[in-house]
Amino acid sequence: MSNRQSNELIAEIINLEAILNLPKGTEHFISDLHGEFDAFNHILRNGSGSIRDKVHTLFNQELSAEQMDELCFLIYYPEEKIHSLKRQQELTQQWWYETIEHLLVIVRFSSSKYTRSKVRKALPKTYAYILEELIYQYDETTNKKAYYRQIIKKIIELNEAERFIADLAYLTQRFVIDHLHVIGDIYDRGPHPDKIMDSLMTYHSLDIQWGNHDIIWLGAVSGSKACLANVLRICARYGNLDLLEEAYEIDLHRLRSFSRKTYQENMHFRPKQNPYQQLTTTEKIDAMKMQQAMAIIQEKLEGQVIQRRPEFNMVHRRLLDKIQGNQIVIEGLSYQLINPCFQTINWDDPYQLSAEEELIVNDLLEQFQHSQKLNQHMAFLLEKGSLYLSYNHNLLIHGCMPLNEDGSFQAVTFNDQDYAGKDLLDFFELNIRKAFDRPWQTDDFSTDVIWYLWCGERSSLFGKNAMKTFERYFIKEPSTHIEIKNAYYKLRNDANICQQILLTFGLDQPDAHIINGHTPVKLIKGESPIKADGKMIVIDGGFSRAYQKVTGIAGYTLLYNSFGMQLAAHKPFSDQETAIKNNDDIVSTRQIVDRQVNRLQVRDTTIGLSLLQDTAQLKEQLENHTKFSST
Incomplete structure (x- = not known):
């Protein structure tokens, strides 16, 4: 090593050790955006x-x-x-x-x-x-x-x-x-997840933890027909077909024509009121009929996945073969069916798509996989995303860590191997990446695992015993609509349980937290977003207008700077034009979560740890050079 190289090493050591003493930068946490671009854009x-x-x-x-x-x-x-x-x-x-x-x-x-x-x-x-x-x-x-x-x-x-x-x-x-953290659910319900993705793709520094609504879009592009059906059904349900046709250039002509000739007007399938645009009568009727078409196609495709994946333990969710005339028998109880739209079902083989349905699904799948903008967005989600992230003493996770009632990690068996805790999440993520890398394989195990993450009982993104889509559409009795949450959502109020989870991810610092999204915090009913003596922070406060009557606010965000953590609760955003004209900012209230006794520095962060390791290596190189030069 020359003297010049030695001097460069010394200069870099001085630079890195100086950086370690700078104040920690501000992190911004945001979650459950659900296509609400205007509010997201303003808060960003x-x-x-x-x-x-x-x-x-x-x-x-x-x-x-x-x-x-x-x-x-x-x-x-x-x-x-x-x-x-x-x-x-x-x-x-x-x-x-x-x-x-x-x-x-x-x-x-x-x-x-x-x-x-x-x-x-x-x-x-x-x-x-x-x-x-x-x-x-x-x-x-x-x-x-x-x-x-x-x-x-x-x-x-x-x-x-x-x-x-x-x-x-x-x-x-x-x-x-x-640095920005997006803790899941960019997609579904609101009109402009595409604009959110465009904005994130130009942001200077960020990471994303996938949400359950993001995962079905990833699944659709990765070749999961069951995920694809869910995406189409939800877009129709929320009157949001423009997202597919205009933003992602998906041609819905074949599906629209099939739905018009096959299904009737059925008010139970009318699209949710769209607060962003007034749908015409024709658009409402089309969305109503297309939602019916995709609901039936979804039931058929999901039944096929369950049939070929007995290890998912979801056979009880195959319901089409339980229909007897205008009744359905579930767990020994018979229920009257309402809002029927079963005209394409072959009762000898109820999970078989009709020839026309098969053509529609294959056409839509090919379009999803060839939409340039959609694939750019999904590739970015994969590049910047993960199921969880350990960062600056915090565990960032959208959904849950599947737990038993006693607080132990729930185990799931796939391919004769048990997975639980962190290993389960690593298994899920590995298969997400495998499926995205092989989109031409549409019925393979990894692609089906993405669908399991959407609605499987021990999914870290779903966190319930069953998704009752069929029951909510076709059975009147509210008792059949209940989706029982995983024990995690009760036990996350226990500081000891949270500490156990954090330790599993190597986070043993006294100021470590779990930061969650996924479940709207009902502030209007007195629920607190800060749980388990401050070890758990839930920041889904209802960015989506669909949730704001339930939460009483329009979203939580979290700020973590060198002085500590602050939680911000936001009032609803008017609209960009009105806000600019009247200087009408989003009204926010702040709540201190953690206040640091000593101001945090870069050395106290994840990046700081990496810089310390780099400094140690440089010092070792310099020391070896000095020893070599003196001999």
């Missing part, structure tokens, strides 16, 4: 109120409340807010100058916890040199005051102020949140 842009906090910290003595609100929205939506202001008034040179000055103050403040190298990488190429001068070389003394003033004035004179302000706004968003 405002950092769950983090930007507003910084604006008030910096300017509460200088600006009025109205001016601070306007500055916040200029940071959230720079182009749209400037356009709105231009329609109301002429923006003077003084306004442009003061606005740029204010934004520079915020950028300097929000970037102060990062290395210059990290900040430099985030700067837009167009103004990188100028921004670096204004952020790092800033000097309020008379030495350079005229220099900095001239830079800003020239930006305004050259009509570049609007673009410059936008860059400063997006830099602020970038620096306020260091």
Whole structure:
């Protein structure tokens, strides 16, 4: 090793050990988005109120409340807010100058916890040199005051102020949140999961824990016809077929034509009220009939999976062969069938698709697997996603850890091997990745495992004894609709149980938490999202409008910075246009989960551990070089 290489090692050691002493960056946790792009987009842009906090910290003595609100929205939506202001008034040179000055103050403040190298990488190429001068070389003394003033004035004179302000706004968003965690369920119910995915694909640093609604989309693209049927049925149920036809360019003509000629109007299958658009009468009737078609196709395909996978222990969920005329016998009890739409069922072989149904399913599967945008989104889900993640002393998991009533891990047997606890989740994830890598295999074991994750009793994503889709459609008695939750959802209130789960994942730190989504927290009924003496935090608070009457709020998010954890509960979001016009921010209330006695540093994080290991290796290389040079 040369002296030059030795000096480079020393410089890198100094750099890494310095980084370890920086404050920990802010993590932003968000869950159960269910296609609610506008609310998600707003909370992403405002950092769950983090930007507003910084604006008030910096300017509460200088600006009025109205001016601070306007500055916040200029940071959230720079182009749209400037356009709105231009329609109301002429923006003077003084306004442009003061606005740029204010934004520079915020950028300097929000970037102060990062290395210059990290900040430099985030700067837009167009103004990188100028921004670096204004952020790092800033000097309020008379030495350079005229220099900095001239830079800003020239930006305004050259009509570049609007673009410059936008860059400063997006830099602020970038620096306020260091890393984003999406704890599942991007898809289904709401209209624009595709826009959420597009946004996530451009985000600077994130990870995703798959939710049960994400997994059926992954399953559909991976070749699971049963998952595909669920996706189509749910889109029809929520009046959301535009997502398939317009966003993902799936041609539903064959399914629509089949449904129109085969099924009747059946009000039990009418689509849920769509709060985002008014469906025409024709669209409502089509969705009603297509939902019937896919409900029957789903029952048939799921029955086929259960038949070929006896190890799933789901034979009791094959219900079509239990139908006797207008009755069905379940567990020895007979029930009257309602809302029948069984005209395509061959009662000699009830789980066999008709020739036309087979053609429709194969056509849809081929389209899903060849939709460029859908495949890009699913590949990104796989790249950034996992079933669970251990990160900065926290276990992030969408659903549950299947437990017995005594708190022990439930075991599941697949291919004569038992899996439980962490091993079970690793087994599930391995098969998800296998299935996605081999989409041409449509009835293989790995693809069927993805479907099991959607509705199997010991799935970590489902967490119930059975999915009662058939009963809710076709049986009136509410007692048959009940889905019994896994013991986990009761036992997660016990700190000892949570500690046992955390230890299984190697998290033995006193400040470790489990962070869950999946089950909406009914704040309106007094339920707390913080459980088990703070060891468990549930952040599904109802982003989906379908849940907000049940939860009483419009979503939880979690912030974890160098000072500790804060849980934010959000009120419903109006809409982007109204919010920008009126500076109408989402009203959020904060609750401290954990407050750190000593401010957390990078050395206390998962990244810090990796940097410590890198430093140790560099020191060893340097030591070996020194020994070699001295001999």
